[in-house]
Amino acid sequence: MDRFRPFLVRLPSGDRYWTVMDAAYRPVAAADEWLLHVRLGRDCAESTTEAYARSLALFLDWCTAIRQDWRETPYQFGRFVYWLQRYDPGVPAYAQTRIVRGARRVNAVLAAVREFFKHAVAVGLADKAVLDALFDLVEDYDLPAEVRGERPGLRLRSRPRHRLSEPQRVVDAATDEEVLALLKACRNARDRFIVLALWRIGNRRGELTGVRLEDVHFVPDASSLGCRVRGEHLHVRRRPNLNGAIAKSRRSRVVPVDWFVVQGYDQYMLERGACQQAQRCDFLLVNLFREPLGAPMRPKALNELLADLSRRAGLDRSLHPHQLRHSMATNVAAAGGTLDEIRELLGHAAITSSQVYLHPSPDRLRAAVERVELPRGRAGKELR
Structure with missing residues (x-):
């Protein structure tokens, strides 16, 4: 399968951003336009476009594998999730059964692809109906009070339709x-x-x-x-x-x-x-x-x-x-x-x-428990 790859672009102005190239080293126009917009239009970091470009390269690889135009794929994102979990370019297709990408990595790729589709709809490259396949409208009752605010009444928000359950995040802090x-x-x-x-x-x-x-x-x-x-x-x-x-x-x-x-x-x-x-x-x-x-x-x-x-x-x-x-x-x-x-x-x-x-x-947690003293007086003596 011909593979897409991320590529660093250096502009005459000195700005740099990452784009996606096809197997013939030609930039993918839709991806390039969005990534340039992310870097200059939204003033995001170069590292952001690098992460997005790597995610889009995987997405376009999958589109090639199923032989479909990228605009038509949102209705098959369940297949994309399965493919992301198991796709390894160094392993034959029939042997790709083990998990090679965890839930966090898969969700990051999906988030980048959803942002790409939102931009494509905004500039007329894709029909807005594809967003219905990518997002659900849900009530905001499960959000923290600080996020919901104090305004009464039912409110709806969009939620990604395809998202894997991630293990509880543990902060990897330096000691x-x-x-x-x-x-x-x-x-x-x-x-x-x-x-x-x-x-x-x-x-x-x-x-x-x-x-x-x-x-x-x-x-x-x-x-x-x-x-x-x-x-x-x-x-x-x-x-x-x-x-x-x-x-x-x-x-x-x-x-x-x-x-x-x-x-x-x-x-x-x-x-x-x-x-x-x-x-x-x-x-x-x-x-x-x-x-x-x-x-x-x-x-x-x-x-x-x-x-x-x-x-x-x-x-x-x-x-x-x-x-x-x-x-x-x-x-x-x-x-x-x-x-x-x-x-x-x-x-x-x-x-x-x-x-x-x-x-x-x-x-x-242990210190919190140990701070709780035993009852004083006769009840405390009985416990001892």
């Missing part, structure tokens, strides 16, 4: 011991500050690599900087960046920082100031030890840094930036942080995205 090992493995102030910022501020990698010097207000009183927010803090703003970094949320937010981060920042800025090329760059994080010197760091450079630090620290696994973000949120929850506080600190669009951090660990 404090692992983070301390990373800090000990750092050989310079910049790398220590990056680890501290990911761990104590909870920024996404695209947010941290997109921070400009003007966004850093690490002073008790920022009124002289034209800012009314009190205390040391960092502004997270969505803007186009030449290094491919982008904040996921369109809404700007302010994240408070503690003295530990400020101390790491001060040490890093002394190191940064010694690099003449860096003085001409307004990005916070810049290349200090590799060419081009003074250029803003790319988001994937943080993944490479943490992987290298994990090896140097002798950890059993290779950590990535999002695990340090999970660690920050988990620690805030363990310290008594509320759902709305976690949502604001992390910049989640939906409060349901923050709920996963409120699931207590086994140690916290």
